[in-house]
Amino acid sequence: MADIQNYTLNFGPQHPAAHGVLRMVLELDGEVVQRADPHIGFLHRATEKLAEGKTWIQSVPYMDRLDYMSMMCSEHAYCLAIERMVGVEVPLRAKYIRVLFDEITRILNHLLWIGAQGLDVGAMTMMLYAMREREDLVDCYEAVTGTRWHAAYYRPGGVYRDLPDSMPKYKESKWKNGAHLKKLNEARSGTFLDFLEDFVKRFPKNLDDYETLLTDNRIWKQRLVNVGVVSPERALQLGFTGPMLRGCGIPWDLRKKQPYAVYDRLDFDIPVGVTGDCYDRYLVRVNEMRQSNRILQQCIDWLRANPGPVISNNHKVSPPLRADMKSNMEELIHHFKLCTEGIHVPEGQVYSAVEHPKGEFGIYAVSDGANKPYRLKIRSPGYVHLSAMDELVRGHMIADVVTMVGTIDIVFGEIDR
Amino acid sequence: MSAKLELLSQNLQKHLGDRTTKMWCALGEVSIDVEASGYLETMVLLRDEPELRFEQLIDLCGIDYSTYGCDGWQGKRFAVVSHLTSITHNWRLRVRCFASSDEFPSVPSVVSIWNSANWFEREAFDLFGIVFPGHPDLRRLLTDYGFIGHPFRKDFPVSGYVEMRYDPEQRRVVYQPVTIEPREITPRIVREENYGDVENG
Numbered sequence: 001m002a003d004i005q006n007y008t009l010n011f012g013p014q015h016p017a018a019h020g021v022l023r024m025v026l027e028l029d030g031e032v033v034q035r036a037d038p039h040i041g042f043l044h045r046a047t048e049k050l051a052e053g054k055t056w057i058q059s060v061p062y063m064d065r066l067d068y069m070s071m072m073c074s075e076h077a078y079c080l081a082i083e084r085m086v087g088v089e090v091p092l093r094a095k096y097i098r099v100l101f102d103e104i105t106r107i108l109n110h111l112l113w114i115g116a117q118g119l120d121v122g123a124m125t126m127m128l129y130a131m132r133e134r135e136d137l138v139d140c141y142e143a144v145t146g147t148r149w150h151a152a153y154y155r156p157g158g159v160y161r162d163l164p165d166s167m168p169k170y171k172e173s174k175w176k177n178g179a180h181l182k183k184l185n186e187a188r189s190g191t192f193l194d195f196l197e198d199f200v201k202r203f204p205k206n207l208d209d210y211e212t213l214l215t216d217n218r219i220w221k222q223r224l225v226n227v228g229v230v231s232p233e234r235a236l237q238l239g240f241t242g243p244m245l246r247g248c249g250i251p252w253d254l255r256k257k258q259p260y261a262v263y264d265r266l267d268f269d270i271p272v273g274v275t276g277d278c279y280d281r282y283l284v285r286v287n288e289m290r291q292s293n294r295i296l297q298q299c300i301d302w303l304r305a306n307p308g309p310v311i312s313n314n315h316k317v318s319p320p321l322r323a324d325m326k327s328n329m330e331e332l333i334h335h336f337k338l339c340t341e342g343i344h345v346p347e348g349q350v351y352s353a354v355e356h357p358k359g360e361f362g363i364y365a366v367s368d369g370a371n372k373p374y375r376l377k378i379r380s381p382g383y384v385h386l387s388a389m390d391e392l393v394r395g396h397m398i399a400d401v402v403t404m405v406g407t408i409d410i411v412f413g414e415i416d417r
Numbered sequence: 418m419s420a421k422l423e424l425l426s427q428n429l430q431k432h433l434g435d436r437t438t439k440m441w442c443a444l445g446e447v448s449i450d451v452e453a454s455g456y457l458e459t460m461v462l463l464r465d466e467p468e469l470r471f472e473q474l475i476d477l478c479g480i481d482y483s484t485y486g487c488d489g490w491q492g493k494r495f496a497v498v499s500h501l502t503s504i505t506h507n508w509r510l511r512v513r514c515f516a517s518s519d520e521f522p523s524v525p526s527v528v529s530i531w532n533s534a535n536w537f538e539r540e541a542f543d544l545f546g547i548v549f550p551g552h553p554d555l556r557r558l559l560t561d562y563g564f565i566g567h568p569f570r571k572d573f574p575v576s577g578y579v580e581m582r583y584d585p586e587q588r589r590v591v592y593q594p595v596t597i598e599p600r601e602i603t604p605r606i607v608r609e610e611n612y613g614d615v616e617n618g
Contacts, residue, residue: 041559046568046575053575055603084444236472236504239533250504257507344608347486350444351476351500351511362476364500368486370607379476379500387536416559 055342158311242359
């Protein structure tokens, strides 16, 4: 009989199921994976090193480009780090706006995740539904910041500007006209918050549709149930956070346990799984979208009733108003110093973490008192989850590797940094 | 300082005693400095002692202190900083350990204590050249295959030393010395204590 040996398979870096530029060297025994060795770094841009050469505020847009599927959450962690070191107070309205956008971002991220996981295991339709809902949320991003992805909206001391009073409307064209155009513009006739509320009202029904499609779907369950089981002890050992940890049954959510912004004023639950397999993580994420939707509604109600400033008036951190700057010498000096030299952050170090859609996203910043960070370390959740890949896929069939890549929800912008 | 941090500091004092060379609390976070010689035992204690119980290693990274501050850094050059989290007690701790040698920095590996340290230590090795004895698989992680040098050290230029391009004659990608001129747009400034303070300046 022929002597059959293990053979090695190279997965990626260009592969539609690799979610970016993941290269994985798989050692196979027949169809069973014996060892997985992920090679990362194809998207390494040395964000941390680049940040050392820029003033504090110039690195805010870099944060969007880390996890380009949940942009504003990363900005939040970075701004929190600066605010804590400088000791600047953020206006309450700005905190609510930040929470609002954090939750929009969480839904955006999870929608993309559910679509991509669907594609990975062969449920093509899910992607189309998810993209339909994402469109509305991305429009929210656009209405407030002018960009659909890389927002650079959070600033140390608050947010760049207040929510707009009107939404951009579709114009009459060969394809959009008459009753169809009227229907499209109906939700956009009011303010930004009206538009978002319309989405919030619609979204639970959409989630029900997704669950009808997937939750009891036989193929979906065959691909996900009891695949990639992680015990709570192992999850802690491997440094899991976010849905990966909650899927194992540990109710650990920084929004509840170590609240930042205004999460302690809001009412929401932490969904947890039981078995810690891919299916539980799917259920956790779907439920998180429902919870985010609840938070959105509470934020909308509060923001409607409470107008106010959205950025700190400490001009050592945030620039003064344009009009004041043109009529007032002191404001002009502040603006000049802030734009040429930047924020001076007192000597010290801080670790600020937020509950990013993928897990705990942390910024460890060290300042020696200069106008630039001395060292910036970005703790991205996907990086840690991917490092457990070998343990997750060992003993599984090769088709499950793709499920596993999907379930840990990797985005290479944050893994390679 | 909140009651929780107070309790954590007390517990640390009680269980670590003189294992730490320095302990301080700033910005709502507790940090400790540990000698490389007693590093591993301290870490095991931090994880297993019920009154501390740091089950998770959230982050581990290297730091190169060589250009810190305006008047030069006096102490050791390289440090490894870890962030620990306790799910049970809901508190965090920062542990800093300086490598005793500047030429050949080395800090014991904690992979056997927390498996999540695996890639973090590979990254610190790759970017700072800090060696972790006891690590099962210390290879480069983020940089290119065959990369030379440790790019996050302060004496490594941001633009690097080599760039790559496609050479149509050789019909392959070739490496060549960088053609970028290093430049600094905003200079790095450390201001004196009461700079800009009109009343007391």
